[in-house]
Amino acid sequence: xxxxxxxxxxxxxxxxxxxxxxxxxxxxxxxxxxxxxxxxxxxxxxxxxxxxxxxxxxxxxxxxxxxxxxxxxxxxxxxxxxxxxxxxxxxxxxxxxxxxxxxxxxxxxxxxxxxxxxxxxxxxxxxxxxxxxxxxxxxxxxxxxxxxxxxxxxxxxxxxxxxxxxxxxxxxxxxxxxxxxxxxxxxxxxxxxxxxxxxxxxxxxxxxxxxxxxxxxxxxxxxxxxxxxxxxxxxxxxxxxxxxxxxxxxxxxxxxxxxxxxxxxxxxxxxxxxxxxxxxxxxxxxxxxxxxxxxxxxxxxxxxxxxxxxxxxxxxxxxxxxxxxxxxxxxxxxxxxxxxxxxxxxxxxxxxxxxxxx
Amino acid sequence: xxxxxxxxxxxxxxxxxxxxxxxxxxxxxxxxxxxxxxxxxxxxxxxxxxxxxxxxxxxxxxxxxxxxxxxxxxxxxxxxxxxxxxxxxxxxxxxxxxxxxxxxxxxxxxxxxxxxxxxxxxxxxxxxxxxxxxxxxxxxxxxxxxxxxxxxxxxxxxxxxxxxxxxxxxxxxxxxxxxxxxxxxxxxxxxxxxxxxxxxxxxxxxxxxxxxxxxxxxxxxxxxxxxxxxxxxxxxxxxxxxxxxxxxxxxxxxxxxxxxxxxxxxxxxxxxxxxxxxxxxxx
Numbered sequence: 001x002x003x004x005x006x007x008x009x010x011x012x013x014x015x016x017x018x019x020x021x022x023x024x025x026x027x028x029x030x031x032x033x034x035x036x037x038x039x040x041x042x043x044x045x046x047x048x049x050x051x052x053x054x055x056x057x058x059x060x061x062x063x064x065x066x067x068x069x070x071x072x073x074x075x076x077x078x079x080x081x082x083x084x085x086x087x088x089x090x091x092x093x094x095x096x097x098x099x100x101x102x103x104x105x106x107x108x109x110x111x112x113x114x115x116x117x118x119x120x121x122x123x124x125x126x127x128x129x130x131x132x133x134x135x136x137x138x139x140x141x142x143x144x145x146x147x148x149x150x151x152x153x154x155x156x157x158x159x160x161x162x163x164x165x166x167x168x169x170x171x172x173x174x175x176x177x178x179x180x181x182x183x184x185x186x187x188x189x190x191x192x193x194x195x196x197x198x199x200x201x202x203x204x205x206x207x208x209x210x211x212x213x214x215x216x217x218x219x220x221x222x223x224x225x226x227x228x229x230x231x232x233x234x235x236x237x238x239x240x241x242x243x244x245x246x247x248x249x250x251x252x253x254x255x256x257x258x259x260x261x262x263x264x265x266x267x268x269x270x271x272x273x274x275x276x277x278x279x280x281x282x283x284x285x286x287x288x289x290x291x292x293x294x295x296x297x298x299x300x301x302x303x304x305x306x307x308x309x310x311x312x313x314x315x316x317x318x319x320x321x322x323x324x325x326x327x328x329x330x331x332x333x334x335x336x337x338x339x340x341x342x343x344x345x346x347x348x349x350x351x352x353x354x355x356x357x358x
Numbered sequence: 359x360x361x362x363x364x365x366x367x368x369x370x371x372x373x374x375x376x377x378x379x380x381x382x383x384x385x386x387x388x389x390x391x392x393x394x395x396x397x398x399x400x401x402x403x404x405x406x407x408x409x410x411x412x413x414x415x416x417x418x419x420x421x422x423x424x425x426x427x428x429x430x431x432x433x434x435x436x437x438x439x440x441x442x443x444x445x446x447x448x449x450x451x452x453x454x455x456x457x458x459x460x461x462x463x464x465x466x467x468x469x470x471x472x473x474x475x476x477x478x479x480x481x482x483x484x485x486x487x488x489x490x491x492x493x494x495x496x497x498x499x500x501x502x503x504x505x506x507x508x509x510x511x512x513x514x515x516x517x518x519x520x521x522x523x524x525x526x527x528x529x530x531x532x533x534x535x536x537x538x539x540x541x542x543x544x545x546x547x548x549x550x551x552x553x554x555x556x557x558x559x560x561x562x563x564x565x566x567x568x569x570x571x572x573x574x575x576x577x578x579x580x581x582x583x584x585x586x587x588x589x590x591x592x593x594x595x596x597x598x599x600x601x602x603x604x605x606x607x608x609x610x611x612x613x614x615x616x617x618x619x620x621x622x623x624x625x626x627x628x629x630x631x632x633x634x635x636x637x638x639x640x641x
Contacts (some may be wrong), residue, residue, distance in 0.1 A: 053535050074541035086532035090554040099550070100540035147540075 002064035002077075002154040002187055003029045004050060009059035011045050011211075019045040021211040022059070027189060027204060032181050034190045036198035037208035038234070043191045044159060046208075050189060051157050052076050063154055074103075079148035080157040084164060085140045087132040087147075093119075094128040097146045111150075118146040121180065138169045145180065156181065156188040162197065174201060195235050199223065207231050225342075229349040232277045232342060238305055240277045241315050244346065247272040253343075256311030258290040262341050265354040274352065277342035280305065280318040289335030292317075294326050308332070386618070392611030393417070400607045416612040433613050436590040440572055441620060443589055446509040447571035448564050455518025455563070456556065460548060462519070463526040464534070474523070481516045485577055493580055503584050512570075512577060518563050525559045526552070561631035569621045590617045 004027040011020040020042040027033040035043040048054040050061055052073035060067045068076050079100075087096050094115055101111045119125045122142040132140055141161065148156055161177070162170045178201050181188050192198055198205055199219045207214045207222065207230075215222055215231045226232035226240070233239045245253040251264030253274060260276070268274065292308040292315055299321060306317040306326050317334060319326075326332060343352045388407070392400060395410040420433040461467075462474045485492060492511045501507030529552070537547045578589045588596075594617060597610045 051535075051539065053538065073535075073538045078539070080536070080539050082532040082536060084530060084532055086530065086536035088533065088536075088551055090551075099542075103541035103546065147536075 003027060003031075004033075004155060004187060004189060005060075005062040005065070006046075006050075007060045007062070009046070009049060009061060010057050011042070011049060011054065012057045019211055020049070023211070023213055024059075025206060025213065025216065027187055029187055030185045031203045032178065032188045032190065032201060033204040033206060034192060034198045034202035035206045035208055036192055036195060036234070037214075039193055041208040042211040043193075043208050047157055047159055047189055047191045050155070051078060051080050076155075077153050078155040078157055079151045079153040080159065081141075081144045081148050081161045083160040085132075085144040085161075087140060087143055089132055092129050092131060093124060093135070093143050093146075096132065096143055097150050100147065100151055114150045114152075115146070118149045121149065121183075122146050137165050138173065141165060141173055142176075145177070149180075149184070153186065156186050158188065158190040158192075160192055161190075162192070163194070170197075177201070195237060199235065205235075207234060209234075225351070226277070227351045229275055229277070229344045232344070236279060238280050238316050238318060240279050240342070241283075242344075243276045243278065243310070243313050243315070245274050245276045247274055256290070256313060260290075260341070261338055262343055263338065263354065266343060266352055268343075268352070273346035275344040275346050275349070277344060278315075278336050279340065280316040282336050282340035283315075283317040283334050284319065284336070285324055285332060286335035287333065289333045291331050291333050294328055294330045294332060296328055297326050306332075389611045389614050389618075392608055393615050395608050397604075397606055397608055401604055412608065413612075416608050417616075420609050420612045420616070431585040431588050431593065433590065433593060433616055435586070436588050436593040436613075437616065437620070439587060440589040440591065440617075442505060443508050443574065443578070444568045444571035444620070446505060447512050447574075448567035450509060450513040451515070451518045451567050452560055452563055454513060455516075456522050456553075456560070458519045459522035459526055460552065463523055464544070477516045477519050479516075480514070481520075484515070485511060489576070489580070496581060501581075503582055503587050507581050508578060508587070509571075512574065518567070521559060521563055522556065525556060529555060558631055558634060561628050565624055565628045565632070568624050572621050 004025075006023060006025045009020060009023045010018070012018050023042075023046065025033075035046060037043045045054060049056050050063075052068070052071060052075075056069050060069055062068065063076060063078070088099065091099065097115045097118060098111045101114065106114075115128070116125075119128055122145055124139070124142055124146055127135060127139060127143075132143065135143065141164075144161070158177070162173055165173060174197060190201060202219050204216065205219045205222050206216050209230050214234075215227045219235075222231060222235055226235060229242055233242060243255050245255040245260070247253050247268035247270055248259065249268065249270035251262055251266060251268070253260050253262055253268075253276060255276060262276070290310060292310045294306055294308045296307040298305040298307070302321060303318050304321050304324070304326070306319065306324065308315045308317060324332065344350060345352055391407060391409050392405060393416055394413040395405060396412050399405060399410065422432050422434060424430045424432045458477060462470060462477075496502065496507045496511060499507075501510075533551060534547060537551055542550060573591060574589070575591050575595075578592050579595075582588060582592070590613065594610060594613050597613060598605050
């Protein structure tokens with residue numbers, strides 16, 4: 001068991017491309033930390049630097065208070081699950097799991113008992129003599145997990161391990177991985193571009209963009225108070241509506257000619273351009289709201305997503321099915337409670353904080 | 359797919375196939391017939407398509423006693439010489455090219471690209487093109503009439519390196535990374551992962567190179583002068599060229615039939631690996 005500490009870590013590729021910039025992060029012992037961000041945000045590079053598959057340009061990576069920058073991947077006592085599983089195609093499932101242990105000189109009897117244990121946890125006992133090509137995607141995924149477990153590493157690294165599975169299996173494996181990690185208590189670093197995976201699995205969620213951390217926190221904390229427009233639109237599904245607005249002073253903004261009360265504790269001078277974020281699930285039909293025009297209604301069963309326009313701006317609204325009998329072309333009067341409004345600076349995209357809070 | 363086809367659509371492909379097979383097999387059959395006749399029949403030009411009764415006799419004579427013409431070496435020994443040459447060339451080429459391809463694909467060293475292109479360029483310089491300088495070097499090194507002199511210049515070529523390079527590039531990077539995590543260094547990765555995965559490519563290259571080595575004519579002709587170093591392809595040639603006697607065609611044909619067998623055997627035996635290599639595309 002160990003904690004992972006990244007101190008001002010940076011990665012610049014030979015071509016001059018800066019994949020990760022001055023990034024610091026501490027993952028406490030036993031924590032399941034998810035790195036999420038769009039493709040190219042540097043999350044995989046970061047994971048690979050922890051793994052030792054990528055050299056570190058600046059800063060230090062420490063596992064259990066020991067700097068591992070110059071250690072080979074095999075010496076770092078970590079195990080990694082790859083996106084395409086990277087099973088050895090010519091080896092049986094048993095040998096796939098045993099290979100790393102054999103290279104470390106673990107006695108055969110010990111290997112056999114560890115593999116048997118992992119196979120039992122992962123329900124692979126009947127598959128041990130098969131080759132990877134005779135397995136389904138989910139089974140391969142479990143073998144890849146098994147290969148990580150048998151090593152009894154200090155840290156698990158996951159590089160988008162579920163993205164090659166179909167949607168149903170993904171939901172299932174998501175739960176399985178999380179259960180397994182809880183049971184084993186191994187510190188984990190998990191990379192994904194899927195915000196649902198990130199929200200549901202993480203103890204600690206790290207949202208990355210363009211090589212830097214946008215926000216770190218518990219998933220719900222990030223959901224409730226995104227610190228930038230980027231985080232606000234990236235976390236949550238359907239994404240948060242972002243509306244262009246102008247401050248009128250005294251905690252009131254104007255959107256499309258409509259006056260909207262925001263937080264009075266925000267001291268915004270009149271004329272300041274801001275962006276107002278409203279989550280689709282926080283919009284509801286109200287008598288004293290603003291008028292939107294429905295363009296399209298998507299039914300998801302329990303919920304409906306209403307895509308609409310408010311003047312020149314686009315808006316999505318999520319309501320329980322049958323609560324709002326919406327149709328295309330219809331006008332609805334909707335509103336949102338002031339505590340659910342998020343205010344961002346239009347220029348920097350950063351969340352505007354109350355004076356006393358900042 | 360078309361379900362109801364005209365009957366001619368079933369017959370025509372078979373007709374074409376049959377013609378093709380006939381075209382290939384008939385000369386081979388004629389060689390076999392020639393190998394079964396007595397000298398008089400074949401010398402008089404009365405050779406038909408019906409085999410004679412001298413097959414065993416002709417065979418045992420060429421194999422053990424040697425035929426006439428300008429060589430007296432028993433064919434059994436020539437077969438052995440050819441076999442040694444073909445094996446050394448095939449195995450030598452596999453070893454050299456798999457190692458060079460491994461270096462070019464997986465290691466970052468200065469002038470890596472240059473090294474690859476230099477190897478690549480040798481494709482344009484087969485033995486026939488560089489035959490004089492190559493002969494000069496081999497002669498100066500005192501390797502005339504040796505197995506080394508016969509094989510080494512033929513081992514050096516880029517085809518195998520290219521084949522393995524292309525194959526290695528299809529092995530996913532994650533597999534190397536997984537090996538690294540599993541504590542396997544470059545040598546372990548090569549032995550435990552790359553070699554087993556390359557098995558079918560190795561088999562394919564072996565077949566190609568064995569036949570290439572077996573069929574060599576020009577180079578052995580230059581480099582070997584002793585009868586004891588003679589390969590079977592040269593042997594056949596020397597049987598046909600005679601100074602004053604009649605060419606003993608029945609013996610030449612018997613030798614030709616024998617010369618065909620090892621390549622056929624190699625293809626038949628290795629065919630299974632070929633097919634497996636084609637079916638198991640997943641890596």
